[in-house]
Amino acid sequence: MAQSLANSVFEEDKQFIAPLYGKANIEFVRGEGSYLFDKNGKKYLDFVAGIAVNALGHQNAAIKKAVEEQMDSFFHISNLYPNFPQVNLAKALLAATGFDKAFFCNSGTEANEGCIKFARKYFDRKGEKNRQKIVTFINSFHGRTFAALSATGQPAIREGFGSMPGDFVHVPWNDVAALKAEVNNDTCAIMLESLAAEGGVMTVSDEMVAAINSLKKEFGCLVIVDEVQAGMGRLGTFLGLQKHGIDADLVSLAKALGGGLPLGAVLLRQKVADQLKAGDHGTTFGGNPVACAVGLAVVNQIAKPEFLANVEARSAQLKAGLEALPVGNVIAAARDEGMMVLSAKGNVLRLLPPLNVSAAECDEALAKLEKAFATATK
Ligand SMILES: Cc1ncc(COP(=O)(O)O)c(C=O)c1O
Incomplete structure (x- = not known):
């Protein structure tokens, strides 16, 4: 078996995984609700959600229970x-x-x-x-x-x-x-x-x-x-x-x-x-x-009406807040602020928060994005 000479997951990924993605040099070790944590303990608001997969956030209790029960x-x-x-x-x-x-x-x-x-x-x-x-x-x-x-x-x-x-x-x-x-x-x-x-x-x-x-x-x-x-x-x-x-x-x-x-x-x-x-x-x-x-x-x-109503409300909150922000390339700046976001079609900022994201987390996202926009457009 090939021996690893490198020690960061980023380096090992380059050595052992086919080069089909441009990957971020970051090592996540844990997810919780709308957040990810890297190996240095830095906390990130995860508005990528596994590219629209983690609609219920990380470590959702109902999902864990369903896995455990079916595995039995x-x-x-x-x-x-x-x-x-x-x-x-x-x-x-x-x-x-x-x-x-x-x-x-x-x-x-x-x-x-x-x-x-x-x-x-x-x-x-x-x-x-x-x-x-x-x-x-x-x-x-x-x-x-x-x-x-x-x-x-x-x-x-x-x-x-x-x-x-x-x-x-x-x-x-x-x-x-x-x-x-x-x-x-x-x-x-x-x-x-x-x-x-x-x-x-x-x-x-x-x-x-x-x-x-x-x-x-x-x-x-x-x-x-x-x-x-x-x-x-x-x-x-x-x-x-x-x-x-x-x-x-x-x-x-x-x-x-x-x-x-x-x-x-x-x-x-x-x-x-x-x-x-x-x-x-x-x-x-x-x-x-x-x-x-x-x-x-x-x-x-x-499928619960109150869940879908939260999606509508959080979407309106983010839209109103984002309309007040200047536009720029903010993905790297957002990461420095502790927030994961994605692009689409080059210059479009794509937010894919968990669908059960809270109002406070959306406020946090808008504050982080405001800082990231300011840094990116400086
Ligand atoms: C609209 C749409 N269709 C299909 C796919 C492909 O899905 P998968 O990557 O699960 O094969 C994607 C993935 O991004 C998508 O966004």
Whole structure:
């Protein structure tokens, strides 16, 4: 085995881990609620939340309890056997969203692959084999496997990987005329995020929602909504599409759903599920019982009206406070102040606090950001 010559985790990471991320030189040793602590005892307000995963913060008691209880019965039995962790989570998700069936997988990328495959299979089984085309958006992000990458409207991240699955077209976000020009009787699906997160935190316009809903009626295509980052309460409703009134047939979920364990889901309308058969798609680990038990604890929290009301209130608090701050590149300055934040699309500051963040923590965030802005723009 290779011997480590270095002693910081940053150096060891460089030595032993494939170089696929630009990583911060920081060693976190503990998380608690909305905070992270590094090995020097420095405390950070965590407004990255594991990239929108830790919606209930670090060390959430309900999540820990769900893990412990499920570990006492079984960790994994495979998808060959029905089990209550999956069924109970499916029931909770379907009750919160009005969808009819759930499929579980391990990640957001896989959830999107599932949506794309189910949409294509739906038309294939109906005998409409011409319906292959999937219309998505420039600057969208749907994941890193081949079909999800093909759906992703960012050519730079496809570069060097050879040919991509075909029949994906990308139109500019919120460009109704461009969307209308691409949707026709050969369209399988329109696929969009309920908020273009990686693409720069861009909300979907009312005009685009109206166009999507009417194109779906006119041409009979499906609508796939990627709720991997914006779903699970982050927009103040359980799904982002509920806030905007998007009429979806398939929804992908992941990130916050597993509370920190790898878990993704596809939610389907009955008409799509009716066209699927055993063997059409599958996964060994997807819907792992421990992950699903945690998922149920997460969904039970997020679906509560008072939880979603807190998201709305904290969002309004942060928005009002941020509007009063000067803009600049503050990520490094914020870290010096003891706060983790992310960027999107280069110059957009992305705040992904735990969804149960308190008013006092938001005040603390605004004070830290004010200092970070002052330092960064000096
Ligand atoms: C909207 C969206 N879809 C899909 C993905 C991919 O999810 P995962 O990294 O879990 O595969 C992401 C990840 O950032 C995302 O933000």
